[in-house]
Amino acid sequence: MLKIFNSINNKKEKFISIRKNKVNIYVCGVTVYDTCHIGHGRTFISFDMIIRYLIYLGYKINYVRNITDIDDKIINKSYKKKISIKKLTKNNILKMKKDFKNLNLLNPNKEPLVTNNIQNIIKLIIKLLKNNNAYISYNGDVLFSIKTYKQYGYFFKKKEYNNINNLDNKIDFVLWKKSNINEPGWLSPWGIGRPGWHIECSAIYNKYLGTKIDIHGGGQDLVFPHNENEIAQSQCAFKNNIINYWMHIGMLMIDNEKMSKSKKNDFKIKKMLNNYNNEIIRCFLLSRHYRKPLIYKNNSLIKYTNILRFMYKSLQNTNPNVKTLLGKTFKKRFFEAMNDDFNISESYSVLLSLSKEINILKKKQSSKVHNFAARLRQLGKILGLLNNNPDIFLKKIIKKPLQTKNKKKFYYKYIYKINKIRNYYRTNKNWKIADKMKNKLIKLNLKIEDNINNTILYKK
Numbered sequence: 123m124l125k126i127f128n129s130i131n132n133k134k135e136k137f138i139s140i141r142k143n144k145v146n147i148y149v150c151g152v153t154v155y156d157t158c159h160i161g162h163g164r165t166f167i168s169f170d171m172i173i174r175y176l177i178y179l180g181y182k183i184n185y186v187r188n189i190t191d192i193d194d195k196i197i198n199k200s201y202k203k204k205i206s207i208k209k210l211t212k213n214n215i216l217k218m219k220k221d222f223k224n225l226n227l228l229n230p231n232k233e234p235l236v237t238n239n240i241q242n243i244i245k246l247i248i249k250l251l252k253n254n255n256a257y258i259s260y261n262g263d264v265l266f267s268i269k270t271y272k273q274y275g276y277f278f279k280k281k282e283y284n285n286i287n288n289l290d291n292k293i294d295f296v297l298w299k300k301s302n303i304n305e306p307g308w309l310s311p312w313g314i315g316r317p318g319w320h321i322e323c324s325a326i327y328n329k330y331l332g333t334k335i336d337i338h339g340g341g342q343d344l345v346f347p348h349n350e351n352e353i354a355q356s357q358c359a360f361k362n363n364i365i366n367y368w369m370h371i372g373m374l375m376i377d378n379e380k381m382s383k384s385k386k387n388d389f390k391i392k393k394m395l396n397n398y399n400n401e402i403i404r405c406f407l408l409s410r411h412y413r414k415p416l417i418y419k420n421n422s423l424i425k426y427t428n429i430l431r432f433m434y435k436s437l438q439n440t441n442p443n444v445k446t447l448l449g450k451t452f453k454k455r456f457f458e459a460m461n462d463d464f465n466i467s468e469s470y471s472v473l474l475s476l477s478k479e480i481n482i483l484k485k486k487q488s489s490k491v492h493n494f495a496a497r498l499r500q501l502g503k504i505l506g507l508l509n510n511n512p513d514i515f516l517k518k519i520i521k522k523p524l525q526t527k528n529k530k531k532f533y534y535k536y537i538y539k540i541n542k543i544r545n546y547y548r549t550n551k552n553w554k555i556a557d558k559m560k561n562k563l564i565k566l567n568l569k570i571e572d573n574i575n576n577t578i579l580y581k582k
């Protein structure tokens with residue numbers, strides 16, 4: 123029986139879907155003022171793992187994730203870059219989709235844009251105004267009046283908001299923002315304006331999933347005020363609105379600093395994918411329990427390269443495509459771990475023990491080796507791992523130093539440096555020196571594949 127930690131009740135609960143064998147999931151998506159970094163990667167790979175597991179359990183999934191394509195950050199960025207909002211968001215959406223595809227994320231069933239849902243948002247605000255849960259402020263904005271919703275703050279900040287009488291209008295939040303002449307806007311009963319941030323999620327999940335939602339998720343940083351405000355809006359506007367389980371993904375930290383404050387450019391998904399196979403990035407981003415913060419260290423990706431290499435090595439020279447009934451104890455342990463609110467470290471340890479077992483069987487030249495390899499691949503695939511052909515995966519050399527051991531580190535650094543020099547002379551069309559460097563690499567027993575933007579080196 124699957125148990126999920128429900129952040130609204132602060133405890134693990136049995137997962138029971140509203141409809142038999144069907145799960146409705148809504149996840150707060152990306153604000154596309156920039157391209158995606160691995161902080162986004164962690165949130166959406168975690169939900170990808172959760173969804174893959176639910177699919178494996180036999181549920182039919184209806185997964186909706188919005189795209190915030192109008193927001194003050196987007197407006198500011200378009201001024202700064204001197205390009206239109208449309209062009210900026212269109213570019214970033216294309217890049218986001220490409221990054222997510224390259225990370226092997228399952229596509230949501232629907233991925234609605236906020237700007238395609240303005241009328242739904244306006245309708246929802248009209249409803250809230252009619253119910254007296256909202257008011258038009260002195261400056262023309264429409265605000266949600268939190269004192270009209272007695273349970274406000276109850277869900278995620280119970281202690282702080284216990285005494286509703288202490289609240290004043292200061293934390294009333296914007297539903298509709300009046301636009302200045304030079305700002306983008308849509309015609310509404312309150313003049314030209316644009317939606318506030320929180321209202322979009324209530325309007326979008328209501329339109330695409332109705333009032334009965336199994337799982338609502340997002341990053342940990344969205345709990346308050348964003349998700350709290352969503353609840354307030356939805357409870358006041360829709361009758362019988364149900365969201366059964368709230369799931370929040372812990373933040374990705376760089377040297378204990380929140381990802382959002384770090385130098386994001388160094389941690390763009392695209393940049394990471396240039397240097398590492400997507401499964402290495404996935405393996406790292408899933409490596410700590412999804413609710414806990416994950417700390418990125420210099421050697422994080424090297425560590426998970428080595429872990430995956432160990433698993434792929436055990437798959438080498440086996441036929442993992444056979445049907446298997448063996449390795450049931452491993453399967454049982456794996457499912458127990460996953461059913462316990464996706465206990466990933468235990469799932470990883472099952473995969474590693476299984477790899478060790480395969481290596482032992484190989485030494486014994488046992489015919490069971492193929493069945494255990496098939497079990498390893500089956501369980502790995504549930505997490506979105508071990509999808510590659512082991513020979514191809516192991517052949518690829520990552521363009522950065524791989525090993526932490528000094529001797530090998532020196533060796534890879536040396537290769538990396540020669541390749542860098544070669545590329546410099548290639549771009550400057552100095553073929554003589556470039557060829558000299560090429561010969562050095564060939565002497566080191568490496569195969570060279572030149573692409574338009576980069577060079578991939580393989581061990582021969």
Ligand SMILES: [Zn+2]
Pocket residue numbers: 149150151323340348352
């Ligand atoms: Zn949201």
